[in-house]
Amino acid sequence: MNNTIETILNHRSIRSFKDIPLTDEQITMIVRCAQSAATSSYLQVYSIIGVKDPVKKQKLAELAGNQDYVANNGHFFVFCADLNRHKLAAELENVPLEDIVETLESTEKFMVGLIDAALAAQNAVISAESMGLGICFIGGLRNNLPEVANVLKTPDRVIPLFGLCVGVPDQQPGQKQRLPMENLYHVDEYMQDDEQFKQQLSRYNEDISNYYQKRTEGKRSHTWTEIVTSKMTKPVRMYMKDFLNNIKLPLK
Structure with a gap:
């Protein structure tokens, strides 16, 4: 590297x-x-x-x-x-x-x-x-x-x-952890398996929740999908x- x-x-x-x-x-x-x-x-x-x-x-x-x-x-x-x-x-x-x-x-x-x-x-x-x-x-x-x-x-x-x-x-x-590579890198065509995609997001949510708990000493435990959904529902x-x-x- x-x-x-x-x-x-x-x-x-x-x-x-x-x-x-x-x-x-x-x-x-x-x-x-x-x-x-x-x-x-x-x-x-x-x-x-x-x-x-x-x-x-x-x-x-x-x-x-x-x-x-x-x-x-x-x-x-x-x-x-x-x-x-x-x-x-x-x-x-x-x-x-x-x-x-x-x-x-x-x-x-x-x-x-x-x-x-x-x-x-x-x-x-x-x-x-x-x-x-x-x-x-x-x-x-x-x-x-x-x-x-x-x-x-x-x-x-x-x-x-x-x-x-x-x-x-x-x-x-x-440093905030980014989405797993398999969540955003597709080969030859866009991944169409929505259930698999949601499973990957669920695992990512656990990592992000742990990150916020450690960073805020337990005051926050938001998941990534909670943060995104909150932003998307407020034009x-x-x-x-x-x-x-x-x-x-x-x-x-």
Whole structure:
């Protein structure tokens, strides 16, 4: 096993950071590694906003659900789907907007932006963790994207997707066990045996319940399926489609 694989397998979310800002060299290296990720058709449909201003970080922390580690970390990155630059590229090539607007506003190109940003972010995470830094993804920015977009001054066709806290860890939490490989890796076709799948989930539930009991000294004993079902029965961020339509990224 090499160092890269060890870094990946040792991943865990860090929610407490020492008051040590990242250096410019560390930020540059993380962004360069993010840019080295695969990108669909060389389109590079994403941008990264580094947030240093403590006032902005505090506001984003509030918008993300009062998660204080959004404000208190070594550096805060926001990954965005970005089709604005492609509109500008067309202008540079003297191509009228009406010739590209159908593509710009397609669900496919929106998905490309999501995927490109996620791939870049994972590269950023691996590079940060390889430097001994900790990270935590922040999906809570999507709780109120209009206000997040206002804080970050993003133009039309630029969507803040998620944040990434990076810094020197001030904790060493336990690692949550992932689903067993046989639960998510299929060979040649999707596994259709639902009863076998449920049996695997039941065994996984026992492991996760034990994990929470140990982590909380008996205060929690939730299973994975209990957690998932609870999340799925509480719709969140249902304004998203209207928001995308309003910033000229309608789902078509």
